[in-house]
Amino acid sequence: MTDPTARRRAEEPARLPESARAALNELRSRYPDDEALLLPALHLAQQHWDGWLPDEAIEAVARELELPPARVYGVVTFYDLFHQRPIGRHRVRICTNLSCTLRGAEEIVESVKQELDVDENQVTPDGRCSFVHFECLGACETAPMMMIDDEYHGHLTPDKARDLVRHLD
């Protein structure tokens, strides 16, 4: 038998937490309209949903700002700083664009993958790290390269890349 409270909760539309709604209300006077609040609202939602935006978070933002969900999804998928799946505490982006590929990016990907023992877009069981391929990160002169969080690491070798991810805490 289904618990009626749980069923009611499951049927309730997703909402932003009270703290995020209060923060948005404070911002409202500084923005021309609610659509302009979309980026701050997504940041607040992402903080609340542990660093990523499940569908319910996106729907909650759409409801709060009275925007079509498709508009919110469009922004989420456009910006790299919003995540539609969980990410690790450290985020590794390995450039696999032309210059980096010509200088061995695929070996760097393989080495990071082996060290972390997870596939792309998966989080290590301890929550420490996840990695993705990435388009040009604008540091082609240091190819092959990757970013760990906000830091660039260039002139990589498979061993150097492995060491870098091994020592992330």
Ligand code: FES
């Ligand atoms: S191709 Fe890798 S940084 Fe530009």
